[in-house]
Amino acid sequence: QTPSNPQKPSQEVAPEDIVRITTSLVQTDVVVTDKNDQIVPDLKLEDFELLDNGKKQDIRFMEFVGTETPRRSEGERSALPSYVEPAGTSGISTKELKRVIAFVIDDLNVGIPDLPYVRKMLLDYVNNKMRDGDLVAIIRVVGGKGLLQQFTTDRQLLRRAIASITPVMHPFGSSEEPDPARMANPVATAAVDSPTATESSLEAPEIFSSNDDVIRYNRSLALISTSNYVIDSLKQIPGRKDLVLITGGIPIFEITGPFSNTYQILTQFANNAFRAGVVVNTFDPRGLRATPGVKGFQATPAKSALGGNDPTDATFGKGDPGANSALGVGLGAGQDHLALSSVSKYTGGHAVYNTNDFEQGLDKILSRSNGYYSLAFRPSEGLDNKEHKLEIKVRRGSTRVYSHTLYLARADNRTMPRTKEEAVAAAARSPLARNDIDVTPNVAVKLDPGKNANVDIQVLIDAKKLNFKETGDHYQDSLDIVGIVFDQMGRNRGGFSETINLNLSREDYQKALAEGLTYSASTEVQPDYYQVRVIVREAGSGHLGSFSKYLEIPDLSKGKLAMSSLFFFATDAKGAKPVPLLAQRRLNRSQDIRYVAMVYNPKLKDGKPQLRSQLIISQGSKVLLRGPDEPVETNGSSPLTKMGQxxxxxxxxxxYVLTLVITDTLADKKTSTLARSLDFTVVN
Structure with a gap:
């Protein structure tokens, strides 16, 4: 995020970016748009007026933060194919951060027919609209897996998360099917042997159905709880964050009764979002649906709004059943949209409903993230631990202001890690990479049929950012290196921890400054999906460097096409033995780069595989070399080795990034192509 135009009176400082309410200042974010719904970036401090509980406040600090990266020229698209992994996908630092977006998919209230539209919309965002610097998570209320629900910049991981959005059966799941008439109403129903008994009076709708108020209430609690959990996790990330609730309604705000306190739930939710700097946007994927129009009097027989005059009415005392509403089912469902609008309004977000253009609706939500103002003020009533209403106005015509409308006036307590264990644990949990120390990873997977996969973790540490202590003719430092392997459910599946005490001679010290320090570790894992996180901590300064890497370990016994990682070697014209390039992948222009990968389970025709390969060299978002699509030579060995130079x-x-693409022309198209990427650096 790029701050600009900071304006503040003398002797006043902005509050900590992550702490929204200190003992002296309250910080809030504001989006201002013009009549064309475009961000207004040139406002000054005196253009704002801020009211706290109706009283004008003195704004102590203002700055505009622009998050929009330069636009490409019209018609130009990134040349990188979707399977090419760009350099730098091992994490994103605070300085590189642009937008933070959490999509929360409400499995319980989104209908099964609407899920394909949700997947299509999210895939369009990831493939076409996700920017460099976007940190994104796709979270499901009940059907998700830990690994796929983490904040990431990895588009491949996000595509996998989108593909996993499929129907989930759950006791609290909603249903658009009409409730079956299978439970007799013991109060209003005539006796079975009565001469007045009819088929319609023998049974009434099942109370304990997916549309019962108690069930709907529990569905809402699951959505609110999941959203609050996501909001809490966003507190550690600076700046303005977007939460997009994709839901078919929030029934908790439509239900009244002794077990419901709508206003309290809404205000607690809004206050939690305020303290985390989160804007809650709501999105209804049901779209614009046709309605039968307003019913005539002949179709709506006169009766009490409480019901009760119909012997088959099991909803007596609970208001109109809904289907008999004079507005009809479609228009009578306006309470759904009122709930979505209320949640967004309280937090300065945007509500999207009654539209079938979902991509455009999401564009409108995301456009509000292109720039915002950060305001800080000292409330005249002090931090009295009470709810305060917040109103922000702009002294410029034809503008609209989007901001939080309430907060609880209580200071946040920020706790800093006190021990090295706490610091390492905090870095491991954080979705942001730490780059006090520059760490370059290489995580290589070696597959072995019938055995666990071997994962080699190579780390290159930039010694120029370390604080060596010169002792005589040696240079000393101490590093703690911790690695953790998580499975797709978020469980710890292994790792390593080691303290490295460096004592380098002057010659080794100069070499370390020029080439860096290397560290390697290895572990074994079973077929599954994993994430590797590595943290490097300098003992003396407490500085941290970290990275995370997503791994997919295939099960070779299933017979599907599989591929190892890429391995690099440096060769020269003198014919010397090739040198493996592990953590340090730096070559000079007099050398050649040799690449090797192993391919498993190709389909056979007449006892021979029919594989084809393609080499791609890229830099940033540009493809510099796209080699020809050529057959892979084989000598009958297994696994098949693909080598090139x-x-x-x-x-x-x-x-640069080298990508090797392997295609099995005999396999099913959905699983016929695999690609592996690895970066390298060329020097003079």
Missing amino acids: LGLSNVAPGR
């Missing part, structure tokens, strides 16, 4: 004499110095 590339000269670097005409390559300009810089960092």
Whole structure:
């Protein structure tokens, strides 16, 4: 996020970005748009007027934070294929952060027919609208898995999370099917042997159905609880964050009764969002549905709004049954949209409903993230632990203001890690990479049929950012290196922890400054999906460096096409033995780069595989070289080894990504293509 135009009186400082309410200042974010719904970026401090409980406040600090990256020219698209992994996908730092977006999918209130539209909308965002610097999570209320619900910049991981959005059977799940008439009403129903008994009076709708108020209330609690959990996790991330609730309604705000306190739930939710700097947007994927129009009097027989005059009415005392509403089912469902609007309004967000253009609706939500104002003020009534109403106005015509409308006036207590264990644990939990120390990873997977996969973790540490202590003719430092492997449910499946005490000679110290320090570790894992997180901590300064990497370990016994990681070797014209490039993948222009990968389970025709390969060299978002699609030679060995070599004499110095694409022409199209990417650096 790029702050600009800070304006503040002398001797006043902005509050900590992550702490929204200190003992002296309250911080809030404001989005201002013009009549064309475009962000207004040039307002000054005196253009704002802030009211707290109706009383004008003195704004002590203002700055505009622009998050929009430069737009590409019209018609230009990123040349990278979706399977090419760009450099730098091992994490994002605070300085690189642009937008933070959490999509919460309400499995319990989104109908099964609407799920394909949700997947299509999210896939369109990931493929076409996700920017460099976007930190994104896709979270489900009941059907998700821990690994797929983490904040990430990895588009491949997000695509997998989107593909997993499928129907989930749950006791509290909603249903658009009409309730079956299978429970007799013991009060209003005539006796079975009565001469007045009819088929319609023998049975009434089942009270304990998916549309019963208690069930709907529990569905809402699940959504609110999940959203609050996501909001809590966002407190550690600075700046303005967007939460997009994709739901078919929030019934908790439509239900009245002794077990419901709508206003309290709403205000607690809004206050939690305020303290985390989160804007809650709501999105109804049901779209614009046709309605039969307003019913005539002949179709709506006169009766009490409380019901009770119909012997088959099991909803007596609970208001109109709904289907008999004079507005009809479609228009009578306006309470759904009122609830969505209320949640968004309280937090300065946007509600999208009554539209079938879901991509445009999401664009409108995300456009509000292109820039915002951060305001800080000292409330005249002090922090009295009471609910305060907040109103922000702009002294410029034809503008609209989107901001939080309430907060609880209580200071936040910020707790900093006190021990090295707490610091490492906090870095491991954080969705943001720490780059006090520059850490470059290489996580390589070696597959072995019938055995666990071997995962080699290579780490290159930039020694120039370390604080060596010169002692005589040696340079000393101490590093704590911790690695954790999580499975797809978020459970710890192994790792390593080691303290490295460095005592380098002057020659080794100069070499470390020029080439970096390397560290390697290995572990074994079973077939599954994993995330590897590594944290490097300097003992003396407490500085941290971290990265995370997503791994997919295939089960070779299932017979599907599989591929190892890429392995690099440096070769020269003298014919010397190739040198493996592990953590340090730096080559000079007089060398060639050799790449190797193993391919498993290709389909056979007449006893031979029919694989094809393609080499792609990219830099940033540009493809510099796209090799021909050519057959893979085989000598009948298993696994099949694909090897190639590339000269670097005409390559300009810089960092590049090599991608190897393997296609099995005999396999099913959905599983016929695999790709592996790895970066390398060319120097003079």
